[in-house]
Amino acid sequence: MWLGLDDTDSLEGGCTTLVFHELLNALPCDYGEPRLTRLWPFAAQRTRGNASLSVELYADQSIIAWLDNYWNENIAPLKGEVAISEHSDRLQYPADPGMTLFFDKPSADYYWRAVRGEAGFVEGGHQWGGHGRIGAAASCAWPADNSTWEGIAWRKGPREVSEESLTLVDNMEETFLCRDPRTKRGLVAPRGPCPVMFGVRATTFDSASKASQILLDGCAETIGSRIFRTNQATGDHIDTTIADTVHTKLLLKGGHVVINNRYLVFSESGDVNHIAQWLDVGDSFECQGLEYDKQIHVEAIKVVKSVTKQRPLCECGIRMKSMGQGQGVRCPKCKLKSDITWLEDVRTPSISGWAQPPADKRRHLAKTLALDPKC
């Protein structure tokens, strides 16, 4: 059977990952690998990280009564807590925890709905609580065909992770997003009041495990740690790559760019924004992003073709002018004619291939496109 949990972020040190860790520690039965899933970032009432958790349980029917009791004593009281946001401009919803237990793994379709759009409640199994049941069920439904791993530790007191251990894990082949390559700032330790000491991401379980141990040896006291299989950096939230041509481009106050009144490129998106600003009317591009409020929030962009057209220069150095449709060009001064009506100049952007936001501005779900041989 599959157990899911979501939406327990709270003010008093709550964080769904820690609540789940404690639940796993208390379980009277064996269980499989813990899973951490990120879902559609625009979901209504989303809490801070939009993380939902799940695990396979090896238990019999008696687990229901045990979970019922655990829910009432430990998780239900978290309802209504408000998480402190790292983004003060974002409306925070009070936690509305949900827990689900399914005897059969829910259909993967439900996961895909919840990672790419707004999903509703799913029927069946045993369910506790409120809104969080959506994410909890979606996490249970995750097929995990494509996954990465994250080693998470929770702090007892202050958050301190040594520079030395950070450098060691950053240098490991199979870890990623440990440090912002530009600013050199460490990315494993979150900011703000949440109880996480560090979260280290890797492409294999073994490397997540090894990296966690290195960080644990070089950090302040922790409550515990765990390795989660995750859908982070899988690109699961993106359905398709869109190809289009620039018809209009608008530069908004603050540096945001709007292309064709449809593609929204935020100033915080770094290279993505630079490319959007660089594009001209007539250029073709590809992009990936999520649709929200009829606009695509662009999170990756690639220039396909950018060509500037100019009339050729005459031998005398003056630019030739058209004599009318289909009639070639002529120098306005010495009247020399030419059949070459246009000279095309290919513009090359500063980034060839996919541009993505800086490491710390990417979505948890965002896949590193430059490393994908398919792109």
Ligand SMILES: [Zn+2]
């Ligand atoms: Zn001339």
